[in-house]
Amino acid sequence: xxxxxxxxxxxxxxxxxxxxxxxxxxxxxxxxxxxxxxxxxxxxxxxxxxxxxxxxxxxxxxxxxxxxxxxxxxxxxxxxxxxxxxxxxxxxxxxxxxxxxxxxxxxxxxxxxxxxxxxxxxxxxxxxxxxxxxxxxxxxxxxxxxxxxxxxxxxxxxxxxxxxxxxxxxxxxxxxxxxxxxx
Numbered sequence: 004x005x006x007x008x009x010x011x012x013x014x015x016x017x018x019x020x021x022x023x024x025x026x027x028x029x030x031x032x033x034x035x036x037x038x039x040x041x042x043x044x045x046x047x048x049x050x051x052x053x054x055x056x057x058x059x060x061x062x063x064x065x066x067x068x069x070x071x072x073x074x075x076x077x078x079x080x081x082x083x084x085x086x087x088x089x090x091x092x093x094x095x096x097x098x099x100x101x102x103x104x105x106x107x108x109x110x111x112x113x114x115x116x117x118x119x120x121x122x123x124x125x126x127x128x129x130x131x132x133x134x135x136x137x138x139x140x141x142x143x144x145x146x147x148x149x150x151x152x153x154x155x156x157x158x159x160x161x162x163x164x165x166x167x168x169x170x171x172x173x174x175x176x177x178x179x180x181x182x183x184x185x186x
Contacts (some may be wrong), residue, residue, distance in 0.1 A: 004027060005040055005127065006041065006154075007030060007038060007043075007068075007103050007181060008038065010015075010126050011036070011038070011103075011148065012043060012101075012184065012186070013033075013034070013185060013186070014034045014036050014039070015045075015098045015103070015183045016074060016100070016101055016183055016184070016185040017098045018033055018034050018069065018072050018073065018076070018100045018101075019032040019037075019047050019072055019073075019075075019076035019101050019154035020076075020094075020099055020185070021033040021034065021075075021100040022072070022073040022076040022077050022096075023077060023079075023080040023089065023094060023099075024093075024094065025108055026080060026081060026120065027089065027093075027094060027175060028089070028091065029091055031128045031179060033175040034072070034165060035069070039068050039069035039072075040067050040069065040153070041067065041068060041070065042064040042066060042102070043063065043064045043067070043068030043103055043104075044060070044061040044062055044064040044065075044071060044104040045060055045061060045065075045068060045069055045071045045075055045101055045102060045103050046058060046059070046060025046075060046101075046102045046104065046141055046180070047059060047060065047072065047075040047078075047079045047097060047100070047102075048079070048097065048100040048101075048102065048141075048143075049079050049089075049091070049097050049098070049100075049101070050095070050097070050100070051098070052097045053098050054089060055085075056086060056089070057061070057080055057083040057085075057086055057089070058078040058079055058083065058141075059075045059078040059082070059083055060075050060102070060104070060105075060141075061075060062104065062107060062130060062139060062178075063106075063107075063126040066107070067098050068103070073099055074111075075119060076099070076101075077122070080094075080097075082117055082165040085172070098149065098184070098185055099184075099185050100143075100182055100183065100184050101182070101183050101184070102141055102143070102180040102182045102183075103180060103181045103182075103183075104108055104128065104179075104180050105178045105180070106178065107128075107130055107176040107177065108126075108176060108177055108178070109174070109175075109176050110175040110176060110177055112175070115169040118155075118173075118175055119151040119152060120151075120155065122151045122155075122177070124144075124145045124146040124150070124151065124154070124178075125145045125180050126142055126179060127142055127177040127178070127179065128140060128141045128177060128178045128179065128180055129154070129158060129175060129176070129177050130140045130171075130175065130176040130177070130178070131155070131158050131162060131173065131174070131175055132162075132172075132174045133162065133164060133170060133172045133173045133174070133175035133182075134172050135161055136164055137162060138158050138161040138162035138163075139157075139158075140158050140161070141159070141182075142179065142180055143180075143182065144157075
């Protein structure tokens, strides 16, 4: 996982909020730190009154963490296809979470049951692919979908597949995150 210090939360969430503010035409400072120049993969999750309002991220560390957080924050605010773009008026009510991802690891399994048995609720983020379909859930989704069966059924649905789909083309990878919430 990209090295981020334990006290990185205010920098990461401040960077995300500043990036969104700038994208909305508002003045904002963007906090900086040396460790933000290392490549990193992040997801930026926006909520309003505890309800999802946007979530966009990267699964592979291919650019500096600073750039990844800035781009994902702006995309979550303005380009998540599930929601209308945020306005400057919406921003004060939005809570921001930044998750920094570990590299993903392919899972090896012999059956659907074997794959489910290997999942670690509350720990694993999962990337599922089947043919051209692909979806991921961050580990935080376990809070809402606590059983491996339910988690995978919703992940299949998110990928546009039947919740009970399990073909020979199913590939799974897992990752962990370090999540930082605004205070």
